[in-house]
Amino acid sequence: MNVTRRNFLAGTGIAATAVLAGCGSSDGGSASGEKTYKIGVVQLTEHAALDASNEGFVEAVNASGLPVSIDQQNAQNDQSACQTIAPKFVGDGVDLIFAIATPAAQAAAGATTEIPIVGTAITDFAASGLVQDNDKPSTNVTGSSDLTPVAEQLEMMQKVLPDVKKVGLLYCSAESNSDIQIKAAKDELDALGLEYTEFAVSSSNEIQSVVESAVGKVDALYAPTDNTIAAGAAQVGQICKENKLPFVTGEEGMCKAGGLFTLSINYKDLGKVAGEMAVKILKGESKPADMAIEHLSTSELVVVKNDEMAQAIGVDLSALDA
Structure with missing residues (x-):
């Protein structure tokens, strides 16, 4: 890491x-x-x-x-x-x-x-x-x-994953904090010219089925600082690893648990x-x-790279060092 x-x-x-x-x-x-x-x-x-x-x-x-x-x-x-x-x-x-x-x-x-x-x-x-x-x-x-610096995170995603055309937005529909961030993510993806599809769960019990449903439909997953997804980040990461699907997260702990990279407070x-x-x-x-x-x-944003995940799904993260 x-x-x-x-x-x-x-x-x-x-x-x-x-x-x-x-x-x-x-x-x-x-x-x-x-x-x-x-x-x-x-x-x-x-x-x-x-x-x-x-x-x-x-x-x-x-x-x-x-x-x-x-x-x-x-x-x-x-x-x-x-x-x-x-x-x-x-x-x-x-x-x-x-x-x-x-x-x-x-x-x-x-x-x-x-x-x-x-x-x-x-x-x-x-x-x-x-x-x-x-x-x-x-x-x-x-x-x-x-x-969360949603715009900066998605700009980073486009820099690291230039071939991504469609992004899956993963979040819990029961969390108002996530609704706010997902709206910001949609606005930024529109500005970047990228398509997106929402994949919402209502509880942690739905994480596996919802993430599996995203496989083959999107080129990458993005989750904001959503508590339900954060608690299940390892489960999301395992599915993404098995299917070589990049998972960009809203904060450091989620990235370490199963994400690919993030820009976090x-x-x-x-x-x-x-x-x-x-x-x-x-x-x-x-x-x-x-x-x-x-x-x-006056704090610092933390750029976190999960090298183990990157190697497993075949993604080059060197662009984050620029």
């Missing part, structure tokens, strides 16, 4: 466990008598990007020195589970909810309009109904966006940004309603 980096200007899921971070104690107060802040974390599912976001968040909160108790809950890609976890946090009286991925944030926002919610790994907070405006949320929700850094925002809220320095949605404006 090769990784290189480029500058870009834009914008550990632990299931059902509670951990104590910082210098807090389990009785609601720290050893020095300070308040221990309770944070509830709801993560949609386990895959590399969301796990990294979670890790970055916890690191940032710990680095602040605030006494915190963190309750980690993972919905295992069951959106109804998110809608059970979020109200439980409200009932527990947490001081802040950290929501990882759009459905998790939507469940949290539906459970409370009072408790601060910080989200991450969310493509567009406003389009997902979480805030009134990304620059001024005016709700109890804020956070960091993983808006750093999800651990994204989680750190969210963690720093949460610290400001807990310290009373700011309120979600006034905190603009943040992007990794």
Whole structure:
């Protein structure tokens, strides 16, 4: 696996466990008598990007020195589970909810309009109904966006795979974040003069049959930062390897699991940004309603090449080194 980096200007899921971070104690107060802040974390599912976001968040909160108790809950890609976890946090009286991925944030926002919610790994907070405006949320929700460089990814695809004429767009129809990215992908493919066909799944159980149905119909598959596809990226990759079908992914973890190449943001850094925002809220320095949605404006995009996959399907990735 090769990784290189480029500058870009834009914008550990632990299931059902509670951990104590910082210098807090389990009785609601720290050893020095300070308040221990309770944070509830709801993560949609386990895959590399969301796990990294979670890790970055916890690191940032710990680095602040605030006494915190963190309750980690993972919905295992069951959106109804998110809608059970979020109200439980409200009932527990947490001081802040950290929501990882759009459905998790939507469940949290539906459970409370009072408790601060910080989200991450969310493509567009406003389009997902979480805030009134990304620059001024005016709700109890804020956070960091993983808006994907869709256009740049597809331009890279055309550079590496110049013979591709028709692209399969693979995503989960139940994820609003994917709808946003697929629209952007269609616009970019139109601009590039390439045809496309949608291959949508409604759950992970459909991944195999839907991907197999794409074989012979398209010259390459593209999947955005879709949580269902990310969790099943190894399965997609295996089918693509067997049929020598290039699979271009929306982020690094998906590429490593079964993709061919990608241009990705750093999800651990994204989680750190969210963690720093949460610290400001807990310290009373700011309120979600006034905190603009943040992007990794000074971060680096990661160019990831899966050389093993490239060799298996006979694709030359040297164009990525230019």
